[in-house]
Amino acid sequence: MYDFDFDVIWRSLGYLFRDGMTFTLMLTTCAMVGGIILGTLLAMMRLSSYRFFSAPAGLYVNMTRAIPLLLVIFWCYFLLPYICGYVFHELYKISPKPIGDLLIRIFGYQVQDGTPLRIGAFTSSVITFILFQAAYYCEIMRAGIQSVSQGQMGASYALGLNYWQTMFHIILPQAFRNMLPVLLTQTIILFQDTSLVYVLSITDFLGAASKVAQRDGRLVEMYVFVALIYFVICLFLSYLVRCLQSRIAIIR
Amino acid sequence: MYKLFFPLSVALVLGLAAPVAAQELTGTLKKIKDTGTITIGHRESSIPLSYYDDKQQVVGYAMDLCMKVVDEVKEELKLPEIKVVLNPVTSATRIPLIANGTVDIECGSTTNNLERQKQAWFSPTYFVSAIRFVTKKGSTIKNFQDMKGKAVSTTAGTTSMKMMTELNGKEKLGINLISAKDHAEGFLLVESGRAEAFVMDDILIYGLMANSKAPDNYVLSSEALSLEPYAAIIRKDDKSFKVVVDRAFKKLYASGEVETLFKKWFQSPVPPRGVNLNVPLSDLQKKVFAHPTDSGDPKDYE
Amino acid sequence: MNYNWHWLIFWEASPDGQGTYLDTLLNGLQWTLVTALSAAIAAFVLGSIIGVMRTLPSRTLSRISMAYIELFRNVPLLVQMFLWYFVLPEFLPWGLGEDMKRLLPPWGSLVPAVLCLSFFTSARVAEQVRAGIDSLSKGQKLAGLALGLNLRQTYQYVLLPLVYRIILPTLTSELMNVIKNSSVALTIGLIELTAAAHAMQEFSFQVFEAFTAATLIYIIINIVVVIVMRFLEKRVAVPGFIGTKREAVITS
Numbered sequence: 001m002y003d004f005d006f007d008v009i010w011r012s013l014g015y016l017f018r019d020g021m022t023f024t025l026m027l028t029t030c031a032m033v034g035g036i037i038l039g040t041l042l043a044m045m046r047l048s049s050y051r052f053f054s055a056p057a058g059l060y061v062n063m064t065r066a067i068p069l070l071l072v073i074f075w076c077y078f079l080l081p082y083i084c085g086y087v088f089h090e091l092y093k094i095s096p097k098p099i100g101d102l103l104i105r106i107f108g109y110q111v112q113d114g115t116p117l118r119i120g121a122f123t124s125s126v127i128t129f130i131l132f133q134a135a136y137y138c139e140i141m142r143a144g145i146q147s148v149s150q151g152q153m154g155a156s157y158a159l160g161l162n163y164w165q166t167m168f169h170i171i172l173p174q175a176f177r178n179m180l181p182v183l184l185t186q187t188i189i190l191f192q193d194t195s196l197v198y199v200l201s202i203t204d205f206l207g208a209a210s211k212v213a214q215r216d217g218r219l220v221e222m223y224v225f226v227a228l229i230y231f232v233i234c235l236f237l238s239y240l241v242r243c244l245q246s247r248i249a250i251i252r
Numbered sequence: 253m254y255k256l257f258f259p260l261s262v263a264l265v266l267g268l269a270a271p272v273a274a275q276e277l278t279g280t281l282k283k284i285k286d287t288g289t290i291t292i293g294h295r296e297s298s299i300p301l302s303y304y305d306d307k308q309q310v311v312g313y314a315m316d317l318c319m320k321v322v323d324e325v326k327e328e329l330k331l332p333e334i335k336v337v338l339n340p341v342t343s344a345t346r347i348p349l350i351a352n353g354t355v356d357i358e359c360g361s362t363t364n365n366l367e368r369q370k371q372a373w374f375s376p377t378y379f380v381s382a383i384r385f386v387t388k389k390g391s392t393i394k395n396f397q398d399m400k401g402k403a404v405s406t407t408a409g410t411t412s413m414k415m416m417t418e419l420n421g422k423e424k425l426g427i428n429l430i431s432a433k434d435h436a437e438g439f440l441l442v443e444s445g446r447a448e449a450f451v452m453d454d455i456l457i458y459g460l461m462a463n464s465k466a467p468d469n470y471v472l473s474s475e476a477l478s479l480e481p482y483a484a485i486i487r488k489d490d491k492s493f494k495v496v497v498d499r500a501f502k503k504l505y506a507s508g509e510v511e512t513l514f515k516k517w518f519q520s521p522v523p524p525r526g527v528n529l530n531v532p533l534s535d536l537q538k539k540v541f542a543h544p545t546d547s548g549d550p551k552d553y554e
Numbered sequence: 555m556n557y558n559w560h561w562l563i564f565w566e567a568s569p570d571g572q573g574t575y576l577d578t579l580l581n582g583l584q585w586t587l588v589t590a591l592s593a594a595i596a597a598f599v600l601g602s603i604i605g606v607m608r609t610l611p612s613r614t615l616s617r618i619s620m621a622y623i624e625l626f627r628n629v630p631l632l633v634q635m636f637l638w639y640f641v642l643p644e645f646l647p648w649g650l651g652e653d654m655k656r657l658l659p660p661w662g663s664l665v666p667a668v669l670c671l672s673f674f675t676s677a678r679v680a681e682q683v684r685a686g687i688d689s690l691s692k693g694q695k696l697a698g699l700a701l702g703l704n705l706r707q708t709y710q711y712v713l714l715p716l717v718y719r720i721i722l723p724t725l726t727s728e729l730m731n732v733i734k735n736s737s738v739a740l741t742i743g744l745i746e747l748t749a750a751a752h753a754m755q756e757f758s759f760q761v762f763e764a765f766t767a768a769t770l771i772y773i774i775i776n777i778v779v780v781i782v783m784r785f786l787e788k789r790v791a792v793p794g795f796i797g798t799k800r801e802a803v804i805t806s
Binding site: 015019077078079081082085108109110113115116117118119120121124199200201202203208211212214215217219 | 278279282283286287291296297304306308337339340341342345348349351352353354433434436437440443444463464465524
Binding site for chain 3: 063066067068069070074078082085086115195198210220223224230231235238
């Protein structure tokens with residue numbers, strides 16, 4: 001039978017939470033904020049009556065939702081440096097000197113000679129999750145915007161507000177409130193999905209645990225512990241979301 | 253032959269003739285100068301070359317060597333301080349990450365071979381290993397032919413993986429290869445009974461065996477497949493950086509300092525468990541120190 | 555871009571001596587489909603049972619079903635994958651664990667992967683079945699019982715046939731999810747499509763080509779699934795039901 005050594009968890013607790021969980025939470029927060037912003041913009045584009053906006057947004061969302069997150073993670077980690085290097089290099093070539101200098105200031109001299117841009121592991125994973133989650137947040141926000149009655153839009157235009165004013169002051173606040181529970185549920189899924197950066201050997205919570213597990217040959221103890229921690233956190237969060245849901249339901 | 257040594261010789265000539273003028277910086281050196289940081293790619297479980305110790309710090313022989321390279325870069329760029337960023341890599345990710353600029357120099361257990369030289373450039377060789385395999389004591393597998401029809405693990409992206417895949421294709425052995433993410437995982441597959449053998453460079457197997465729960469339970473094969481000269485990798489066509497890296501290694505080798513480092517990592521107790529690997533300083537190894545080479549042809553090491 | 559393009563790589567021999575790199579990818583595709591479809595079928599059956607349990611009058615059964623759903627929804631898929639692969643065999647009695655470990659590749663990782671995906675997806679299917687049953691008017695169940703059908707017959711002949719027709723669109727997106735999620739099995743050594751693309755990249759260093767091909771294949775699978783399911787939905791749609799409004803779901 002297997003000889004258990006739960007002491008290994010105790011010994012590595014500091015590392016697991018200080019290094020691992022911090023990374024996981026930072027990544028989740030950044031991806032949530034970025035994802036909701038980008039997702040809302042995409043949703044606005046998708047609902048636009050101009051095909052020039054709605055078509056690319058629709059294509060982006062459907063394509064992103066068709067491919068596995070793991071593939072997106074690989075894409076970004078390996079290929080984003082090339083793509084960014086190329087894009088910013090082209091931008092640099094066509095833009096006037098002051099903007100070009102600014103580009104160099106922000107992204108480094110690689111903009112100048114078109115070599116791949118250095119994007120660290122953390123930045124790369126943040127970009128990955130923003131790009132990927134935005135497609136999912138977009139669908140939620142689209143439903144949220146559609147849940148606000150058309151009359152509000154008309155009323156606000158009649159008051160003389162323009163599109164952006166209408167969106168920011170009238171429609172989006174209501175859409176957010178209606179969709180808050182769903183957005184948060186999606187964020188819990190995002191929190192779970194961040195564990196996939198394990199494939200890049202990044203030290204997130206699971207990555208930290210698997211490093212300890214493999215070094216000490218204690219896979220069973222560490223993985224059970226990780227599962228337990230994720231379970232407790234996610235259960236607690238989804239409980240909070242449910243409480244919030246019932247409160248919002250009353251207000252409405 | 254001449255062709256193989258060409259990059260190194262050109263690099264040396266350039267290095268001696270003109271210490272790169274500061275305003276003419278290109279490639280990695282310019283990147284380091286501009287950002288004040290260098291990103292070192294390291295391994296998770298290439299004991300004792302580049303791995304996590306018991307405090308989750310990256311240590312190892314190759315890491316020590318690379319820190320000397322960082323010192324040399326500091327001197328070259330006349331920077332008082334360079335921030336070192338550590339980026340974990342696996343066998344499968346190291347070359348793409350060097351190529352796409354995420355990592356500036358990788359210090360681990362990367363074999364220098366001709367095929368890889370098309371993707372990246374190598375520092376002078378710092379260790380010579382050979383591909384062998386480890387089994388549990390009492391296993392029926394004594395040589396590579398015995399693996400027929402068995403489950404065998406190795407690490408994704410390594411020369412071992414490639415060699416086993418080719419062996420399988422060529423000799424129709426029907427070996428069931430399980431690819432592991434890193435060496436520790438591959439070794440654990442043998443420990444847990446999922447694979448009967450783990451094929452890898454012998455020094456890495458030593459390291460894993462020594463740090464396993466019961467080192468006496470394992471046997472290393474006597475049969476070896478090929479020579480594996482280890483070197484650090486840098487971006488291809490980055491001449492000025494190559495000059496500095498080569499110079500750092502040459503200095504280390506000439507001063508004999510490298511032998512102190514060799515003793516520290518191969519002939520004294522190393523973390524995490526304080527085991528002494530007792531690897532002798534072979535003639536081959538001495539030759540590599542006496543005549544630094546970045547050849548990727550195994551023939552040059554015989 | 556600063557990259558050596560080489561699109562003909564797909565027709566070059568891969569080092570395993572079993573054909574070209576294209577064959578490597580197609581071989582990966584085959585395992586993706588095998589894994590995903592077997593898991594989808596198992597998840598459908600299991601999820602239906604758990605979902606029905608959730609709506610039964612028995613408190614105990616309902617609680618068990620709730621616990622089941624929470625358990626599988628609140629642990630990240632990757633962690634669950636590790637639990638099935640690394641942890642489970644250590645706990646199985648009668649040497650079953652040893653047998654499981656001694657399964658030859660790809661079965662050694664395929665079996666845990668299918669088990670993992672089945673249970674993970676079944677929790678989500680269960681939620682949809684439950685929501686489907688809840689969405690039916692109470693009268694359906696009462697009418698069934700009043701006609702003299704017992705509870706089992708009411709579910710079998712009245713409720714479930716309706717529910718499946720209503721939730722078919724969400725089941726479609728679950729099918730897509732399971733195909734995408736099967737890529738997580740690469741972490742336990744299953745050479746499915748994403749892993750095959752990664753392996754191709756390892757041997758040939760043609761990162762862009764490998765990942766582009768995998769992405770295209772996933773998009774094609776997605777399109778095929780959507781077309782087939784849309785046809786099916788049209789055939790089985792319940793006239794006059796809210797559930798037949800399927801605009802939002804098709805996109806996923």
